[in-house]
Amino acid sequence: MHDVSIHWYRNGLRFHDNPTLLDACQQSKTMLPLYVIDPDAPFAQTQGLRPACIRANFVMESIQEVDKKLRNMNSQMIVILGKPKQVIPEVVALLGASALFYEQEAAAPIRKADAEILQELKSKVGTDCDCKGYPTHSLHPMELYLSKCKGNVAPSSYGAFTKIFNSLKVPKEVEEVTQVPPLPEDALRKLKDKFGEQLRLPSLEDLGYENTKEKLKNRAKGGIDFIGGEDAGLALLRYMMSRKQWVATFEKPNTSPNALKVDTTGLSPYVKHGCVSPRTFYHQLSKVYAQFNSKEISKPPVSLHGQLMWREYNYLMGYSTPNFHQMADNPVMRQIPWDDDPQLLSVWENSQTGYPFIDALMTQFRETGFLHHLGRHAVACFLTRGDLWQSWEKGAEVFEYYLVDADWSINNFNWQWLSCSAHFYQYFRCYSPVAFGKKTDPDGTYIRKWLPMFKDMPSKFIYEPWEAPLAVQEKCGVIIGKDYPYPIVDHKIVSKDNMSRMKEAYDSQKNGLPMPESQPVETNEKRITFADSSNSEDASQEPDSKRRKK
Template sequence: MVVNTVHWFRKGLRLHDNPSLWESLKGADSVRCVYILDPWFAGSSNVGISRWRFLLQCLEDLDANLRKLNSRLFVIRGQPADVFPRLFKEWNISRLSFEYDSEPFGKERDAAIKKLASEAGVEVIVRISHTLYDLDKIIELNGGQPPLTYKRFQTLISRMEPLETPVESITADVMGKCTTPVSDDHDEKFGVPSLEELGFDTEGLPSAVWPGGETEALTRLERHLERKAWVANFERPRMNANSLLASPTGLSPYLRFGCLSCRLFYFKLTDLYKKVKKNSSPPLSLYGQLLWREFFYTAATNNPRFDKMEGNPICVQIPWDKNPEALAKWAEGRTGFPWIDAIMTQLRQEGWIHHLARHAVACFLTRGDLWISWEEGMKALEGEQILMEITSDHKNLLIWGRKCWETFPENLLPLANCVNAVLSRNLSSVPCHAQYLCRNLPDAIRLGSTLPLSEDIEIIWIIGGVEPYKEALMHPWCDLLYITKIMASFDCDTFFPAFDHEVYRKVDKLTLDIRRNIVSYVLNDWDRFKVWTDDGTGDNYSTQGHYKTEMLKLFTYGSA
């Protein structure tokens, strides 16, 4: 039997100590390593240029390292729940592998993908490698509850089995006879996009302080370990002015993106300590920053409200002030306090600040000076930080007309990271896979824009059909339309309603051209991708030729 494998990279952007990839290569005839880039996320999220540059450099380095093994990285445009069913068929896939994701959103997404794989008869291989330990075992050892103090966490891990050593790097010998089918137009179809292609203005962009990629990570690790005196006489690093600048031995961003294995780092430290200290056992304090990272992952893994105050069982409830003007000055480095403003400027320019500097600006924002919630600070800065670890569980609210919902392929449900509201005056109960039933569009919009749901919703999308589109076009919060034109013939009886070209105009930007290319590849019968905001001209577009064309209408919302 021919075994065709797909390895799905998310974090874990490396070839060393990658147990899920290593396991998936056993007995495989072919392997394709994929990274799924969501084109909607690329354009609509608030992720800043520093993090995007770091990620793209990681992907470029990964592709370069795969080339050395006569393989390539396949950057696929789309949503995982849409992409994988198609890839399973097109590539005749029999095995899917990926690294375990302990974050709440990641676990929800991966459960949906496992379901799709099971329905397609695809074996799934998942291994833990982004954390040192199996976090569920730590929680089990603590009576089913996460440890809430670092001291308790240390006690628990001291009772656990020794860590497994890193698996060997993926080499030509590990690949064996496993091959990767690569077409002549691979770069056009599956290449890593540039910052310009994602719509970023790179004119005047300074060189990266933190170059991304596994190659850079391993080089930095060796530099880090060269500091034998620090390991031999282990003590707290002494601070000076240079400590606030990015260090050529810094490793944090590389651990965050998985360019560097935390297990490799752990065992390299252990081996060096034993060598310098003549085989004495290292203290837990040697691994301080690694274990603090592990502690917070453990606290967050089963808590989808970890990045929020309300509804978070382990968070103190504080009546914070609301001061948008002060928050903006803090985020933009305009407080008038030179120390605070310098840190915030460094963060925007480099995507990184020293952890003591983070403490300083966080204290200034919260209990120290402004008495503004840490949640507001996180929202203001999450797009700037390369190091941001916990994935926000913000979701999209999808508003569907009943007929639109009933014609959507059930095998693609549930959609990851989405809350579904179905509009109907006749249904008496919430449809399967949906979360809400609303009588009309205003009720659905009100649902998503008021507490408690508004805390979890980032964007409200109108999916269709015609009547919800017509109503949405008249809503004062409507400010953006995504429209696709299908360059093929279909029998259709429903069309996107005409809109006022004095109100909406076509926006011509480089990012839209790239989205056109992305969509054109993801679904071969898509060619044009247009966005309208204020004034312009347009045609009638079918909404029934392909189920994807139902996702045309975007809402952003503010306070009513």
Template structure:
């Protein structure tokens, strides 16, 4: 049977290593690539990336509305028989996808989803750990080593894959265009230089650039990089992995190629190790209820934090009076990215180190300002850095003065 298919783009904003998209193309006569701008995205000011479907003689249909409302209309309007998408582990996404899947079945639409946002199937990791998420990195390493290496990424579809597939136009074409930043409610007059352009092409270009530095890749140890260098001392590929412009599996296997036959650093500090940290927090977020909050979170220490809106605002707005802390928050507000040790410093300062404010408040600020803001990693790292979960050396804190001086002796960063 030849299908009329919708491939639903969400985080997997790419053509390479997209098994759900390839499933859409199988036995497909008509393909509608769809991105849904729903109220949840608007409320969370999540950015969009563009990527190229034109090379495949296709286009993207951007649909406005709640997925549960728009899909039944699209199923009927386009006579859809198959829906494909990339599996998402976040609570909101799981609930949304369950609802859309049920609506699809009611409309006689086959649903196929594939795991490709993470290295492994997160549910499989939990199964291998007796139904519970591993709560230490060492245990996580032990579990994933028993699973073998991540699956190899699959190539992007080619024009040959599209030979028998048509990409219909719509009578109301303008209705499905990509909105401008103005239309999304962003003040474009306040935009600064674009340091990290979005999209798959840019992601793969940056990956290629870093992989050419084989000695740097092999010697990479995250704690040895600088939190306050004027130019990034890490890869800054995290925003591209977060939005799925770059496949984590592609990143993993490119690293494997560079490592082959060479002496190299190892997890947890290596670049492979950084991808496993991502997997660790994803697994924790799936297996631990209420992972992004203190209340009713079974692994989170219940702390009687202070409520101080004035201190919180000063921290967010870079007005604490501590030059190192304020410089970090200024960079975050202007560039949308800061080094992971800089994140450690300002998170420690806000919580157990100085201001004694609930980590949940800091989590909200990072979610709002970070280009690579990721629900699972954000919640997990804030619990770690506030010594609420995973890490419990409560009095081992970052000095808001000495730590910055150590790596910025001339004060270039704070200027």
């Protein structure tokens, strides 16, 4: 039994099925619940990469809820502004804590940072503090998976991984924490004396976020407002599980990328931040499945169980692959000579491609922090191999910034897949920025919602407004080249050119030849003129390199 322990929060912002918190409570006479926020890069996964306002707000709401519940248990969340590498050792030494409880993560940058923190802690207090890391952010520990992999190397396909997963049994949930130990004696005074104004729960404005009301105003426009916290997450889980037939027969590819409301569970932000336990989600699904004939139930990889298994596989790939976040020195990557054009990246990010379907998707993405997985596929393909020929690394960084459910391993895996750089290699299968959206929304209702300038555009032209006669454009109030840009590229031409480039890159690597030289895509001259004359001075359009890294 520890006289003084610290429970260090990052994810795991919940009281149900939280083994880290439960053990900390059961093994401690007093306990300090602690969250350290780096004000330069709050809630960052990749070092220095600040999340956008929506995800930062989600985490802050989750922290506030945990604090409220702790206060009802005669404790509170202690929030300190500073670098965890400095703060954690100082707090341990100041309070004489003999144990540090924390939930581990599979993401490489977090593991690297944790190793540095623990090394600094050891140099400050020696072995006087027992550091207890729990691999409970996933259904199984990554090391357990690797122990069942040939040569301790993650399998190269999801199918092979499922065999490993199915050989294991997902652990049962642990009891909910309803009481916590008191704070260490005189802890608040000691911490106040040591940290002063750093000891406080900051506002978003304190963390450098500006115009927060404006940036958060549309977060519910996609159908779910993504209020942070365990209560909202469990309420959403209960609602989804009440749709038993939908859950049992769910097949993700059959959901719609341009549905007017979230067409999947919407639980990913809650699972990512540990507001909902992945084990609770898994077992709740199992209870629903048990009420149906096995022949009626959808199966992995497209089922909801299958989605959680994809999460595990992505985590394992990110955990075990060196340099997983980049193309260089990444052993699973095809070497592709991507172009590097900041203007094309900005055009894509800020809904100025001239393709209404792509621009509508990117508008929903920025304004809500969420996008259907097939929508993510369409915009990722457009940026990389489909049209603009920009590196998937740039796209992954933009996604990590905006997404409320941004998850380092999953994000990088998906961008590698969609760019045909790894895991999936059928580069000749390309998402059309016109035809793909028409499949599920021929009238363009989704486009009208997110790009209201097109509310009066005839369905015949809404996916290709540049084809509308000038008289139609004038009647609708949208003149192409004036009110809305021409397409940045001709998809029919560049997509075929890019397929040839992919084949050349694949063949070069296969034959041991140097990677071909990068070549920029051919852009529409009319479109470039429009882009040059319409740069916005609004803060939301600030170049990403300045806006994301402080």
